[in-house]
Amino acid sequence: MNKTLLIVAALSVTLLSSVAIVESCSTGSVRLVWGLGPWEGNLQVCLNGVWGWVCHNFFNSSAAKVVCRQLGFSTTGATRFTSSYYGWGNGTVLMDYVSCTGSETKITNCGYNTVLTSSCYHGTLAGVVCQSGGTCTNGDIRLITASYRSFGRVEFCIYNQWGTICDDGWDSSDARVLHYIVTLVVQIMDEDLYQLGSGMLVVPAVTVVYLRAVTLSAPIVVLVLKSRSRCSSSSAFGLICYSPSQGSGTCTDGTVRLVNGSTSNEGRVEYCYNGDWVPSCGMSSITASLVCKQLGYNSTYGSVFNDERFGRSNSKSYLHYKSCSSSHQSLSQCTDVIRRSSCDISLAACSTEYGLRCYNTGSCTNDGEIRLVNGTIEQEGRAEICLNGVWGAICHNGWGTSDAFVFCKGLGYRGSGSIARSNAYFGETNGPVLFSYFRCYGYESGIYSCSKSSQPNFNCTQQYTAGVTCKDSCSNGQLKLRGGKYFNEGTVLVCYNNMWGLISDVAWSDGDARVVCNSLGYHNGIAKSIRGSYYGKPRLPVHFKHVSCFGQEPNILQCSKTILSLDNGKLALNTDDVAGVDCIHDEPTECIAPPSWINTAGSQCQFNGAIRLEGSEEAGTGRLEYCYNGYWSPFCKLDPVAASVVCKQLGFVNYTAASIIPTTDFGVVQNFSLFNNIVCNGTEDYVSDCVVQTSECIPLCPKNIGIKCFNPGMCTTGDIRLVDGIIENEGRIEICTDGVWGAVCDEGWGKTDAHVACAQLGHPDKEPVVFRNSTFGAGQYPVVHSNFSCGGWESSLTECGSIVYPQFNCSRNNTAGVLCGYDCEDGEIRLVGSESNYEGTVEVCHDHIWGLISDSSWSTQNAEVVCRQLGYEIKETISFNDSYFGKPANKTVHISDIDCTGHERTISDCTRTTLSLEEGKTMIPQTNVAGVKCYTPDQCIPPPTGGVSCTSGRIRLTGGRSGVAEGNIEYCYHGSWSLFCSLGPQEAVVACRQLGYEQYDITAVFNDGRFGLSSVNSLFQNVSCIDAPTATSLSECDLVDKCQSKCQYPIGLCCYESTGGCEEGSVRLVNGSTGESGRLEVCTNNIWGSVCGRGFSVTDAHVVCRQMGLELGESEPIVYTDSYFGDGNKAIIYSDFNCGGSEETVTECHKKEYGSFICSHSNTVGIICRDSELFIIIVLLIAPILMYAWLVVQQNMKAHSKCVIIICGGLCLLMDGLTEKHQ
Structure with a gap:
C-alpha cells in the first residue's frame, strides 16, 4: 500500500x-x-x-x-x-x-x-x-x-x-x-x-x-531516531514512517519456536501472532518454563537471554511479550501484552529480542549437592547446585561474603575471607539460574539451609551468576608437600593470604629447599631442590616466584621473593613449572676398619689416657688429643659430659662447661680416630677414668674436635646479650651462667622464648624474628641451655624452664638467634642523619624493623610521596642519591627499584621490590641509599597560640549550602579557627566521622575554592592519619605545625549522608547530552563516585560501554580526563584503571581504590560511547528561504520508506516523493 x-x-x-x-x-x-x-x-x-x-x-x-x-x-x-x-x-x-x-x-x-x-x-x-x-x-x-x-x-x-x-x-x-x-x-x-x-x-x-497538521488517509506511525553517523560535517535526525501489518499467514497462531541456536534446545523465541513469526520483547522465568513445556522439555527450568546472542529478526509487531503467572498451566493461558500509547496501538520492533535455553532432567541426582565450575584453581569457580535433576547456578543478587563462606564450608574450605564473585565471573552456566537472594549468616551447615528465593520467583540471566573464591584454614608461611611417594618429598605447597598455593621453580635452589625442609622438621640430612613440576602441579595459584633463600632463614617468608597477586598467580599456573623438595634423612656415619698397627704399642706418648691440647697458644684451647696404646689420636666424637671432665683435668675447676669445636682451625692430625668414643658420667677427675669404646669400625672425621675451657667472672649470671648481628637488635642469644657467657641451643627455641629475651633487653612489645642453625655464627662459648619453655609473662630467660648443660648434646651449628622488633608499624617512614626534621636519609618500617631504601631508580616523584606521607607540602621537594645524608651501618635495605608516580599517599602504594632481611643486609656495604628534602617555607612563620574563639580540636564546615554536609573545612588550632591547605582522603574520612557522618569511609575533597575564599593562610602545614586510620577525630592524628602555610584555595569537603543506594559495581554516564555520554560514575558501597583520569584509556572505556550495553562495532569511544562533563561534586573513588579489554565489568579491572591515590576534581573521566547503528537520517538544509526534508534509510533496516534527499556539505539536493512499502 x-x-x-x-x-x-x-x-x-x-x-x-x-x-x-x-x-x-x-x-x-x-x-x-x-x-x-x-x-x-x-x-x-x-x-x-x-x-x-x-x-x-x-x-x-x-x-x-x-x-x-x-x-x-x-x-x-x-x-x-x-x-x-x-x-x-x-x-x-x-x-x-x-x-x-x-x-x-x-x-x-x-x-x-x-x-x-x-x-x-x-x-x-x-x-x-x-x-x-x-x-x-x-x-x-x-x-x-x-x-x-x-x-x-x-x-x-x-x-x-x-x-x-x-x-x-x-x-x-x-x-x-x-x-x-x-x-x-x-x-x-x-x-x-x-x-x-x-x-x-x-x-x-x-x-x-x-510543521502544520496534515490529514492522512490511514494511520501513519512516526518514530524519532537519533543518528550517530556523519555526512561530512553534518549531524542528523530521523523518522521512520510505516503502516500497520496485516499478517502473512505463514504460521499457526499460538505456536512457538526457538530460532538460530547452536543446539535444538536453545534459540531466539518467536511466537506466531496474526499469522507471522514475531520475536518476544521480554520474558519472565514463568513464561520461559511454559515455553519449554510447550516445546516438550521435562525440566521446569529455562534460561532466559537478553543479550541477543541468537541474533535479531527486526520484525515489527503489535505484540510486546506474553505475561504468564504461576497459576497458568500452558502458554495459551497467558496474556498477550500489546504495544500501545495512551490512545493507539503501536507497531514496532523490539529493542531487545529475547532468547531461551530449555533442559531435560538427568544431569545430576542428589538434590542440594554443590560444586565449583570453571575456576582456574581448585578453590574457586561458579557456584552450582543440583535441584530436581539439573545442575543450576545462583543469581548474584544479594550474593555476599557470608553466603560465599557457607558455600565454601560445604566444600570443606573453612578459611575466613571467602570472596563473593558476581557478573558471571567464571563464565556463564550451561544450566538454568535456580536461586537468588541468598541470606546466610555464616553458622549454617550448608548453603541449602540459608533463606533464598527459588525459581520462578525471580528473573535473572546467565550473565549475572554468582561465584566464589574459597579460602583455606591455614596461616601465612605454612608449608606442606603433595604428590610424593613418601611423606618427606613432593611438590611444595605454601599458604599465603589463607590460600594454599605453589612456588614457581624459577631460580629454585638447594638453599630454598633447605628452608622448606627445616620448616617441615627435617633439620638434618640433605635438602634437595626438585624442579620441573616433578611431583605434579596441583590446580592451585602460584604464590611465590624467584625465591632466594640463604638456607638459614627460619621460614620461607623471610626469603627474598616475588609475591604474585591472585590473578597473576593463576596466570603463572599455566606458564610456570613448580618447585618440589626431597628432604633426605641422615645417612650413617662413614667409618673404616682400624689400621693393623693399632694393636702394636706406639711410642708417641707414655701414659695411656693422657690428654693434650694442640694447635693453639691460648690456655685451655686447642685440638684435643688422647693417648691410646702409645699413639696420640684426635677425637671424632665428644659429648658435653666428657668435655667437662677434660676441662676439669686441665685445671678449669670453677667452671667446667666446655665449648666443643669441630674445626680445622687447630689443624688436622689425621682424618680418623683410633677409638670410637669416650664415655664419662661427669664425676671423674681424669679422662682416663672414663670408658673408652672401640669397635671394628672406627669413625672418620675430616675436622678434628677442638675444645675451649673457661674461667668465671666475665659477666653477671642471668644477663643476656645479642652478639654478631649485622643490624641493630639482632644476634646470637647468649646468657650468662656461673659468670661465663654461653649460647642457647635452637632445639625448642620459639617466638615466645624470643619475646621474653627481647623484653628483658628492653625492646618494645613487637613480634620478634627467630633464627636457628647458628645464623649469627656459633661463637666461642659453650652451648649452656636448650629447650626453653617460656610462657611469655616472665621478666627474664632464667625464669623460664630449660635443659641446662651438660644434660643435652647440641651441635654448634644449631645455636639460636633473635631479631627484636622496633616500635614502628609497617609502612611508617622517618628521616635520619640531619639536624632538620624535614630532610635526611629515608628509613621505612617493614616487619617492625627500620630499614633503608636503595637509591636505584630514586626520583623526585618518589621523594614527593615520602614528603606527602610525612605531612609536608610536596612542591619544591628534592630527591638525594648516593647516601647524601649518610648511611646507617646497622640497618638493612628494605626496598629497591621503587617507582612512584608522585600521586600515591604512601610509599606502600608504590611499585617496589621488597628485599628479604638476609639479602638486604648483604646489600648494605655496596648500596647507596635514598634521601629527601621536603619543602618548608623560606619565611617560616610559627603558628599563633592562645586563641579563645573556639575549643581546640573541633572542626566545622563553612561556605556550603544550608543543610548539606559540605563546605570549607576549618580546624580549631589552639583556640583559633584555621582553614586547611592540604588534606588527604583518609584524613577527610576522619573529618567526616568527627562531624557525625560515619556511614561511609569515602569523602569528596576539593581544592578549587568552590566554597569561597582564595589566597588563604593555614595555621599549620598538614595533618596525617596514616598511623590512625580508624580515628574518629582529627585530634587523634599527627599534626605538622612547625610553620603556617599559604595556598590559593582552602580545602573543601562534601561528606556522604544516607543515600538511596545503588547496585555494587554498576556504572553510569552523567551530565552528558545523551545516555551514551557523560562523566563516568561507578557504584561502590551503595554510593556513586567518579573516576580519576590518570591512566584511563580507550580500552578501559570499551569495558564501560560494554557494561552499559552500548555496542561499539568498529568505532572507538572518546575519553576525556579533564572533567569535561563536570566534576560531579562526588568522591573520586578509583584511579589508574588497567583493563585488558575482555572484562565484562569495570570491577574486574585492575585499579587503585579510594585512599591509595591523590587526584584533583579537574581530572575526572568522561566518556562518549559511540553507537555504531545508523538508523534513519533526516537532514534539514539551511537555505535563505526554504528547506526541504530528506530521509536516508540504512540498508540493514529493510526498506520501510523511500524518501531520499542527499545533502553532503550542502552540495546536492535530490528529492523524491515519499512512498511507503511495508514488508
Missing part, C-alpha cells in the same frame, strides 16, 4: 557567533542569550562592565527565579538548564557555585565565586527559561533545542501561550503522531564541535521548525 506524505517546513535561521561579547554593561545586570526571546537562553551576567557566563555548578531553580524576577518576568515556572543547553560559548566565566534562596532581587545578591578562572568550562553553562515566551496560535508545536543537538524540549501552544509537556509517561511511542506530524529540528554543525574539541566555535542560533 502506497501513501503520499507532504511535509512543509518553514524555517528561520540566524547565526550567532560565540565569541566573547565586549560591549559595556552595568554591573549586576543579567540577560539570556541564544533563546527564542529575552525570556530564555544561556545566562550572562555583567561584572565590572563586562558580560560573562555563569557556570551551572549549584545553579538551581531558586537561582532561576531570581534571574526571572530581575528580568521582569514571573518567577512561577522558572526553570534552570545545565550543560550549555542553548549552545557553547567562549570568553570568561564570571560566576561559579551560585547559591540563592530564591527571594533575592538580583543575582549578585546570591552567594557565588567571583574568580576569573574556574573549574567550569564552556560546555557547562547555566541556562534559564522564564514563563512568558510571546504569543502563538493554539495547536502549534515547536521543539526548542541547541543547534548542535538532535533533540530538544517539546512545547505546545494552548490559550495562545507556549507551555511545556510533563514527562510523566513520555517515551518513544509518544514521539509518534497519528494525524499530526511532530516538529523536527536538525542543524548542520562543525565536526570539531561534535568532537568537543577546542578553538573558536561558531554556534548557530536556536532554530525552530513549525
Whole structure:
C-alpha cells in the first residue's frame, strides 16, 4: 500500500557567533542569550562592565527565579538548564557555585565565586527559561533545542501561550503522531564541535521548525531516531514512517519456536501472532518454563537471554511479550501484552529480542549437592547446585561474603575471607539460574539451609551468576608437600593470604629447599631442590616466584621473593613449572676398619689416657688429643659430659662447661680416630677414668674436635646479650651462667622464648624474628641451655624452664638467634642523619624493623610521596642519591627499584621490590641509599597560640549550602579557627566521622575554592592519619605545625549522608547530552563516585560501554580526563584503571581504590560511547528561504520508506516523493 506524505517546513535561521561579547554593561545586570526571546537562553551576567557566563555548578531553580524576577518576568515556572543547553560559548566565566534562596532581587545578591578562572568550562553553562515566551496560535508545536543537538524540549501552544509537556509517561511511542506530524529540528554543525574539541566555535542560533497538521488517509506511525553517523560535517535526525501489518499467514497462531541456536534446545523465541513469526520483547522465568513445556522439555527450568546472542529478526509487531503467572498451566493461558500509547496501538520492533535455553532432567541426582565450575584453581569457580535433576547456578543478587563462606564450608574450605564473585565471573552456566537472594549468616551447615528465593520467583540471566573464591584454614608461611611417594618429598605447597598455593621453580635452589625442609622438621640430612613440576602441579595459584633463600632463614617468608597477586598467580599456573623438595634423612656415619698397627704399642706418648691440647697458644684451647696404646689420636666424637671432665683435668675447676669445636682451625692430625668414643658420667677427675669404646669400625672425621675451657667472672649470671648481628637488635642469644657467657641451643627455641629475651633487653612489645642453625655464627662459648619453655609473662630467660648443660648434646651449628622488633608499624617512614626534621636519609618500617631504601631508580616523584606521607607540602621537594645524608651501618635495605608516580599517599602504594632481611643486609656495604628534602617555607612563620574563639580540636564546615554536609573545612588550632591547605582522603574520612557522618569511609575533597575564599593562610602545614586510620577525630592524628602555610584555595569537603543506594559495581554516564555520554560514575558501597583520569584509556572505556550495553562495532569511544562533563561534586573513588579489554565489568579491572591515590576534581573521566547503528537520517538544509526534508534509510533496516534527499556539505539536493512499502 502506497501513501503520499507532504511535509512543509518553514524555517528561520540566524547565526550567532560565540565569541566573547565586549560591549559595556552595568554591573549586576543579567540577560539570556541564544533563546527564542529575552525570556530564555544561556545566562550572562555583567561584572565590572563586562558580560560573562555563569557556570551551572549549584545553579538551581531558586537561582532561576531570581534571574526571572530581575528580568521582569514571573518567577512561577522558572526553570534552570545545565550543560550549555542553548549552545557553547567562549570568553570568561564570571560566576561559579551560585547559591540563592530564591527571594533575592538580583543575582549578585546570591552567594557565588567571583574568580576569573574556574573549574567550569564552556560546555557547562547555566541556562534559564522564564514563563512568558510571546504569543502563538493554539495547536502549534515547536521543539526548542541547541543547534548542535538532535533533540530538544517539546512545547505546545494552548490559550495562545507556549507551555511545556510533563514527562510523566513520555517515551518513544509518544514521539509518534497519528494525524499530526511532530516538529523536527536538525542543524548542520562543525565536526570539531561534535568532537568537543577546542578553538573558536561558531554556534548557530536556536532554530525552530513549525510543521502544520496534515490529514492522512490511514494511520501513519512516526518514530524519532537519533543518528550517530556523519555526512561530512553534518549531524542528523530521523523518522521512520510505516503502516500497520496485516499478517502473512505463514504460521499457526499460538505456536512457538526457538530460532538460530547452536543446539535444538536453545534459540531466539518467536511466537506466531496474526499469522507471522514475531520475536518476544521480554520474558519472565514463568513464561520461559511454559515455553519449554510447550516445546516438550521435562525440566521446569529455562534460561532466559537478553543479550541477543541468537541474533535479531527486526520484525515489527503489535505484540510486546506474553505475561504468564504461576497459576497458568500452558502458554495459551497467558496474556498477550500489546504495544500501545495512551490512545493507539503501536507497531514496532523490539529493542531487545529475547532468547531461551530449555533442559531435560538427568544431569545430576542428589538434590542440594554443590560444586565449583570453571575456576582456574581448585578453590574457586561458579557456584552450582543440583535441584530436581539439573545442575543450576545462583543469581548474584544479594550474593555476599557470608553466603560465599557457607558455600565454601560445604566444600570443606573453612578459611575466613571467602570472596563473593558476581557478573558471571567464571563464565556463564550451561544450566538454568535456580536461586537468588541468598541470606546466610555464616553458622549454617550448608548453603541449602540459608533463606533464598527459588525459581520462578525471580528473573535473572546467565550473565549475572554468582561465584566464589574459597579460602583455606591455614596461616601465612605454612608449608606442606603433595604428590610424593613418601611423606618427606613432593611438590611444595605454601599458604599465603589463607590460600594454599605453589612456588614457581624459577631460580629454585638447594638453599630454598633447605628452608622448606627445616620448616617441615627435617633439620638434618640433605635438602634437595626438585624442579620441573616433578611431583605434579596441583590446580592451585602460584604464590611465590624467584625465591632466594640463604638456607638459614627460619621460614620461607623471610626469603627474598616475588609475591604474585591472585590473578597473576593463576596466570603463572599455566606458564610456570613448580618447585618440589626431597628432604633426605641422615645417612650413617662413614667409618673404616682400624689400621693393623693399632694393636702394636706406639711410642708417641707414655701414659695411656693422657690428654693434650694442640694447635693453639691460648690456655685451655686447642685440638684435643688422647693417648691410646702409645699413639696420640684426635677425637671424632665428644659429648658435653666428657668435655667437662677434660676441662676439669686441665685445671678449669670453677667452671667446667666446655665449648666443643669441630674445626680445622687447630689443624688436622689425621682424618680418623683410633677409638670410637669416650664415655664419662661427669664425676671423674681424669679422662682416663672414663670408658673408652672401640669397635671394628672406627669413625672418620675430616675436622678434628677442638675444645675451649673457661674461667668465671666475665659477666653477671642471668644477663643476656645479642652478639654478631649485622643490624641493630639482632644476634646470637647468649646468657650468662656461673659468670661465663654461653649460647642457647635452637632445639625448642620459639617466638615466645624470643619475646621474653627481647623484653628483658628492653625492646618494645613487637613480634620478634627467630633464627636457628647458628645464623649469627656459633661463637666461642659453650652451648649452656636448650629447650626453653617460656610462657611469655616472665621478666627474664632464667625464669623460664630449660635443659641446662651438660644434660643435652647440641651441635654448634644449631645455636639460636633473635631479631627484636622496633616500635614502628609497617609502612611508617622517618628521616635520619640531619639536624632538620624535614630532610635526611629515608628509613621505612617493614616487619617492625627500620630499614633503608636503595637509591636505584630514586626520583623526585618518589621523594614527593615520602614528603606527602610525612605531612609536608610536596612542591619544591628534592630527591638525594648516593647516601647524601649518610648511611646507617646497622640497618638493612628494605626496598629497591621503587617507582612512584608522585600521586600515591604512601610509599606502600608504590611499585617496589621488597628485599628479604638476609639479602638486604648483604646489600648494605655496596648500596647507596635514598634521601629527601621536603619543602618548608623560606619565611617560616610559627603558628599563633592562645586563641579563645573556639575549643581546640573541633572542626566545622563553612561556605556550603544550608543543610548539606559540605563546605570549607576549618580546624580549631589552639583556640583559633584555621582553614586547611592540604588534606588527604583518609584524613577527610576522619573529618567526616568527627562531624557525625560515619556511614561511609569515602569523602569528596576539593581544592578549587568552590566554597569561597582564595589566597588563604593555614595555621599549620598538614595533618596525617596514616598511623590512625580508624580515628574518629582529627585530634587523634599527627599534626605538622612547625610553620603556617599559604595556598590559593582552602580545602573543601562534601561528606556522604544516607543515600538511596545503588547496585555494587554498576556504572553510569552523567551530565552528558545523551545516555551514551557523560562523566563516568561507578557504584561502590551503595554510593556513586567518579573516576580519576590518570591512566584511563580507550580500552578501559570499551569495558564501560560494554557494561552499559552500548555496542561499539568498529568505532572507538572518546575519553576525556579533564572533567569535561563536570566534576560531579562526588568522591573520586578509583584511579589508574588497567583493563585488558575482555572484562565484562569495570570491577574486574585492575585499579587503585579510594585512599591509595591523590587526584584533583579537574581530572575526572568522561566518556562518549559511540553507537555504531545508523538508523534513519533526516537532514534539514539551511537555505535563505526554504528547506526541504530528506530521509536516508540504512540498508540493514529493510526498506520501510523511500524518501531520499542527499545533502553532503550542502552540495546536492535530490528529492523524491515519499512512498511507503511495508514488508
